[in-house]
Amino acid sequence: MPKILIVGGGYAGFYTAWKLEKHLRKGEAEVTMVDPLPYMTYQPFLPEVAAGEIEARHVVVGHRRHLKRTNVVTAKVTGIDHSRKVATITPTLGDPWEMEYDQIVVTAGAVSRTFPIPGIADNAIGLKTIEEAVAIRDRILSNFDKAANLPPGPEKERLLTVVVVGGGFAGIEAFAELRALASSLVEQYPSISFEETHFHLIEAMGRIMPEVSLKTSEWVLKSLAKRGAFVHLDTQVQGAVDGNVELSTGETIPTDLIVWTAGVMANPTVVRGGDLPVEERGRIRARADLRVGTAEEFVEGAWAAGDVAAVPDLSGGGVGGYCVPNAQHAVRQAKLLAKNLVAVLRGELPKEYLHKNLGAVAGLGLYNGVFQSGNFALKGFIAWCAHRGYHGLAMPSWERKWRVIGDWWHNLWLGRDNVSLLAVQNPRYVFEEFAARPRPVQPEAASAPAAKAAAPKAKAPATAAK
Structure with a gap:
């Protein structure tokens, strides 16, 4: 065989x-x-996982569950x-x-794909895996909890500042979804104002989203600007050390979260x-x-x-x-x-791969999106529906489709599930803090047995003399 x-x-x-x-x-x-890994990740849904719109486990497809006749080796x-x-x-x-x-x-x-920029390897995070999407979501939610207890000032705004590097589809979707998440969180934190949250996207080229027309990309820029997001075009990151993102324009952006989406x-x-x-x-x-x-x-x-x-x-x-x-x-x-x-x-000839791009569709936060196919473009709510419709159908297996659709349905009526599980990265912290441990041996207790052991040896010569 x-x-x-x-x-x-x-x-x-x-x-x-x-x-x-x-x-x-x-x-x-x-x-x-x-x-x-024991699963396949449906990566187009990672921005929505990072924004708390889809449960993380629902966008991965278990190999062993769905491959019945394949030997799976992890x-x-x-x-x-x-x-x-x-x-x-x-x-x-x-x-x-x-x-x-x-x-x-x-x-x-x-x-x-990264470049040897000081601090990026140590401080940035990508958005290619489900673990990264969950970590980004938890970091934003935890930073809001920390910032809510601080007085207005640089440290508070640093915790509420997010920098996304890369203006392609992945970067724009992540940037827009995270901006929408932060805007919704402000309503739940009375001590945090919208003006204290800052979102910056850094793009080395003179435009974003090369997959769509220039006119459509300009519309996306205007849409992001209306929601309080800043896009830096023709700008490169030169350093990211000690929480400070240094730009080629001379600007420095203090931040606690750097998301790298600049290519693969x-x-x-x-x-x-x-x-x-x-x-x-x-x-x-x-x-x-x-x-x-x-x-x-x-x-x-x-x-x-x-x-x-x-x-x-x-x-x-x-x-x-x-x-x-x-x-x-x-x-x-x-x-x-x-x-x-x-x-x-079977001794037959293979066929050549030929597929014309059907277009590009992106979600830009709840109820907002963009779709481009040739010279035809959709924007706003209709494009957002097209985005969810396309990816909902593209998700492998009906079992996975229903889980994702269920998340969308619940969120429509119940809102985002904005709970940070940052502690899951160190799940034993409570157990370790209160776990009983053996008491250290006291110096006095340790010297007593030694003294008793030495005493008989001292009497031994006298007994022998008798």
Whole structure:
């Protein structure tokens, strides 16, 4: 039985395994998926998780629950030796081992791309994982609790200041959702005024959201300005040390929360740990049929899709001729990859990936959004409905869809669940504070047994003399 190894369980990896289960006949192939996390994260919902609009667990899809015929291995792939068709699997506990395969599918995704700016690595946080979204939400809520007890001044405003770096879709959505969250919190804290909350977005380019038209992006800027948000264009971050964000314009912004959304890069652990061909931007080189290789030749038994792969965009709309790294491409590539892989196993020819971008949609806080498809654009409430409608349908499995829709329905009538669970990152703090511990040995008590032990030894010579 051919062995298929899927490296990564994100969008592309999960959907590849999901569709392989559908297309493969019983006993036709053995599928194994390896990922260090036991779930797939639906990343377009991370800004809403950070803003307290969706429960965190509802935007992740458990691998073992939804993949019934796939061997799920919770570990990392730290090496790929395709010349021997062997991958090195490294678990959290235990020794690494080698796994043989006949077909390998590399869908390891992307990670946040940063630059060697002083303080960023130590003080900023990304928005690529569910854990980061929860941490951002809890930090904002906890900072409001702290600031409510402080008198007006620099320290109070520092706690109430948020800086988001990156003006792409991910950055704008996070920025707008967090601004909306803070605005709703002000109503619950009488000692905090709206004017004491500050939100700054830093973008190195001269515009935001390059995925939409200039006119639409300008409308987004005006919408954010009305809600008290500041956008710094043509500006770069030069430092983020000791809670002070230094900008190329000479400004310094004191803050307690820096969210980094300025781009992504292919997972370096998988790309650098293998012998598959890599293009100049650090992605695995793939063909339009999703096999690894070039248009002239392909690598037998190797496939790639999603953010980790450089897949040619045959529609002509890609940047540099390649598909942009987003969920829309990752999901559709994975579905075709599963079909192509099965076709090759059966001696058939694979098909090429061709998908014209349907448009871009973004949520900008409750009841506000933007949608762009070609020259057609929607703004405001209608676009917000389109945003939720599209992503609600795109969420994998009806079980997950109903959980997300349930959160939206409850929040419509009950409002946001604005409770910080920051202490969950140190869950034993109460137990440790009050736990009974053995009393330390007292010096007097320790010397008494020593004295008794020495006493008989002193009398021993006298007794012997008698």
